[in-house]
Amino acid sequence: MHQNSLSDLWLRPLIPFHLAALAGISKFSTFAAKFLTLKYFNNILETIGNTPLVKLNKVVADIPAQVFIKLETVNPGNSIKDRMALKMLEDAEKRGDIQPGGTIIECTSGNTGMGLAIAASVKGYRCIFTTSDKQSKEKIDLLRAFGSEVIVCPTNVTPEDPRSYYSVARRLSEEIPNSYWCNQYDNLSNRQAHYESTAPEIWEQTDGKITHLVVGVGTGGTISGTGRYLKEHNPNVKIWGIDTYGSVFKKYHETGIFDEKEIYPYITEGIGEDILPKNVDFGIIDHFEKVTDKDGAVMARRIAREEGILLGYSAGSAVAGLVQLKDRLTKDDIVVVVIHDHGSRYVGKIYNDEWMRERGFLDTEMRVKDILAKKRDKQFFSVSTTDTVRHAFKLMKEHDISQMPVMDNGAITGSITENAVLSFLLENPMENTEAKVSTIMGGPFPEVSEDTPFSQLSKYISKKIPAVLARDKAGDLHIVTQYDMIQAV
Numbered sequence: 001m002h003q004n005s006l007s008d009l010w011l012r013p014l015i016p017f018h019l020a021a022l023a024g025i026s027k028f029s030t031f032a033a034k035f036l037t038l039k040y041f042n043n044i045l046e047t048i049g050n051t052p053l054v055k056l057n058k059v060v061a062d063i064p065a066q067v068f069i070k071l072e073t074v075n076p077g078n079s080i081k082d083r084m085a086l087k088m089l090e091d092a093e094k095r096g097d098i099q100p101g102g103t104i105i106e107c108t109s110g111n112t113g114m115g116l117a118i119a120a121s122v123k124g125y126r127c128i129f130t131t132s133d134k135q136s137k138e139k140i141d142l143l144r145a146f147g148s149e150v151i152v153c154p155t156n157v158t159p160e161d162p163r164s165y166y167s168v169a170r171r172l173s174e175e176i177p178n179s180y181w182c183n184q185y186d187n188l189s190n191r192q193a194h195y196e197s198t199a200p201e202i203w204e205q206t207d208g209k210i211t212h213l214v215v216g217v218g219t220g221g222t223i224s225g226t227g228r229y230l231k232e233h234n235p236n237v238k239i240w241g242i243d244t245y246g247s248v249f250k251k252y253h254e255t256g257i258f259d260e261k262e263i264y265p266y267i268t269e270g271i272g273e274d275i276l277p278k279n280v281d282f283g284i285i286d287h288f289e290k291v292t293d294k295d296g297a298v299m300a301r302r303i304a305r306e307e308g309i310l311l312g313y314s315a316g317s318a319v320a321g322l323v324q325l326k327d328r329l330t331k332d333d334i335v336v337v338v339i340h341d342h343g344s345r346y347v348g349k350i351y352n353d354e355w356m357r358e359r360g361f362l363d364t365e366m367r368v369k370d371i372l373a374k375k376r377d378k379q380f381f382s383v384s385t386t387d388t389v390r391h392a393f394k395l396m397k398e399h400d401i402s403q404m405p406v407m408d409n410g411a412i413t414g415s416i417t418e419n420a421v422l423s424f425l426l427e428n429p430m431e432n433t434e435a436k437v438s439t440i441m442g443g444p445f446p447e448v449s450e451d452t453p454f455s456q457l458s459k460y461i462s463k464k465i466p467a468v469l470a471r472d473k474a475g476d477l478h479i480v481t482q483y484d485m486i487q488a489v
Contacts, residue, residue, distance in 0.1 A: 043122050048075055048082045049197050053205040053336070058306040059299065059319060063326045065212070065333035069319075070202060072339050073311065077114040079341035080198070084221050085115025087193035088182045089123070098180035103128060106182045107169040109218070109269055110139030111341050116182065117146035128172060128179075130165035135269060138345045156265055159275050166275075184219050185277035194225030202226065202336055203233055210237060212335040214322050216271035216314040217241040217249055217288070220280030222338055227284040241288045242314075242321040244296070247272030249280070250288035267293040267359070270314035270340055289321040294361045296320055297350040300343065304351070310343030313350055368457070368470045369450040371488040372478050380477055382407045383416065385438035392437055393421050403467050403481065406441045414441035417466060445469050445479070457485060 041047055053068045060067040072080035092098050103126040104116050113129040120127045127148035131140065132155040143150050153165040161167060166185075173181035184190050202210060213230060215223035227239040243249040246266035251259050263274045268291075300316025303309055318337050329335065349355050353370060356362040372378070382405045383392045396404065396418055406414035416437060424432050424440045446460040447469045457480070460468045467481045 044076045045086055045119060045122055048086060050201065051075065056307060059302050063329055064331045065329040065335050067335045067337065070336055070338045073342040077118050079111035079114060080222060080338065081111040082115040083197055084190040084193040085112055086119050088187050088189040089116065089119050091189040092180050099178050100124065102178040102180060103176050104182065105169050105173045105179050106184065107165040110135050110345065112184050113143050117143055117148045121146055130168045132165050136345055136349050138348060185279060188279060190219055190221030191225035191279045194222050195229050199226040199229030203230065206334055206336065208233065209334050210336050211333040212238045212240060214240045214242065214318055214335060214337040216318045216340060217243060218271050218273060220277050224279055224281035224284050228281065231284060238286045239284055241285045242271060242318045243288045243290045244268045244272035244317065245290050245292060248274060250290055252276065253282050253285060253288050268296050268313055268317055270312060271317055289325055291317040291321045297356060297361050300350050304343060311339055312341035312343055313346055315339045366454040366488065368448060368452045368480060371480055371484055374488045375484055380479060383437050384408050385413060385436060387437045389421060389424060389435050389437060389440060390433035392416055393425065405445055405469060406437055412444045414443060415445050416441050
């Protein structure tokens with residue numbers, strides 16, 4: 001990393017303007033150049049690395065050790081993959097594997113692609129990325145924001161299948177002239193990047209006192225490169241890899257057997273594999289810990305809400321795995337958990353209550369506010385006691401609603417239903433249309449809090465009472481009907 005740093009502009013005493021006038025502009029410029037300088041980076045790539053170490057507190061309260069996270073989210077691409085993406089590309093350039101104006105090709109879950117896309121923008125390359133259909137929409141959209149072409153491939157196929165994102169990337173690299181397939185899984189520049197940058201930073205930041213390194217394992221580059229450096233400096237440092245159910249790593253590490261029966265679909269992003277990447281140095285890793293999809297997602301949400309740090313899915317898994325291993329730690333231990341990416345990639349998934357609830361990851365019951373959030377038509381309609389039945393019927397027909405509150409001067413005074421309106425009109429269509437709503441209205445719909453649990457709505461809604469009213473935090477009224485409840489489930 002370079003930084004053009006001569007002196008800080010704001011630390012220098014200001015030179016009065018009248019002195020400049022006396023000396024003449026040209027003379028002043030020469031004089032000022034000696035004392036006034038800028039501090040800057042030549043391009044965004046020079047800002048990669050030197051990420052902070054941040055202490056965790058609440059979510060690791062039951063762990064006797066001090067726990068720190070290596071916050072890789074502050075890299076320009078908001079992930080640790082910026083480090084290895086740049087390293088793979090620069091090494092390829094040195095070997096002559098890609099020429100100016102060429103095409104970068106990579107199979108990626110999103111973050112490596114982001115790092116490569118940023119580097120490509122600076123260096124003038126075209127990018128084509130293949131990814132799996134389980135990746136978040138945010139990741140795909142971000143890659144396209146940099147002008148990259150993204151090809152979405154099926155998840156539930158073998159790596160050898162011509163439709164897999166591995167196979168598609170390989171084929172494209174063979175078909176497109178002056179292209180380079182980075183292949184982060186087997187490209188050893190991946191782990192070398194972490195040996196050269198991530199690990200020395202951690203060693204320096206902990207003053208060499210680190211006792212445990214915890215890393216989610218996907219390509220294996222981060223844990224292998226960082227782990228090798230740390231063990232070279234202190235063989236007693238424990239290297240713990242975090243795996244997910246549906247991945248082959250843990251069993252292979254413990255038995256040396258590649259068991260295809262271990263492979264099945266999982267939701268967690270960024271860790272686990274159905275192959276054995278060359279970057280994974282199993283000899284460096286002391287232990288693998290598996291974490292469920294649910295536990296990883298729940299922990300990521302806890303970190304956001306209890307520590308104020310919005311992190312990715314794999315970060316939740318890494319911290320959850322560490323919590324599972326707390327009995328192996330002491331008060332004298334210093335643990336560093338490497339955080340791979342930012343939570344903004346997952347706002348439509350693990351940070352979305354509906355997504356979490358659909359997968360059974362939220363133990364909290366659905367509430368009225370959740371029902372309101374799912375309503376397609378959020379418009380609120382009401383009539384007054386002095387409105388005509390004809391007006392009420394027209395409003396119901398135009399907006400396809402079956403019940404409405406009756407309100408006067410902002411106060412809820414009653415309610416009307418479609419059945420009551422129709423029955424009244426059929427009695428005497430000619431005369432009853434001009435009757436006042438007050439003549440047919442029933443009692444007011446019950447008003448409930450937006451935090452009312454779903455199960456409690458049955459106390460209010462029945463055949464006689466088809467809806468309830470709820471006021472949101474802004475004070476606006478909403479109606480919740482039986483139909484809304486059915487649609488929300």
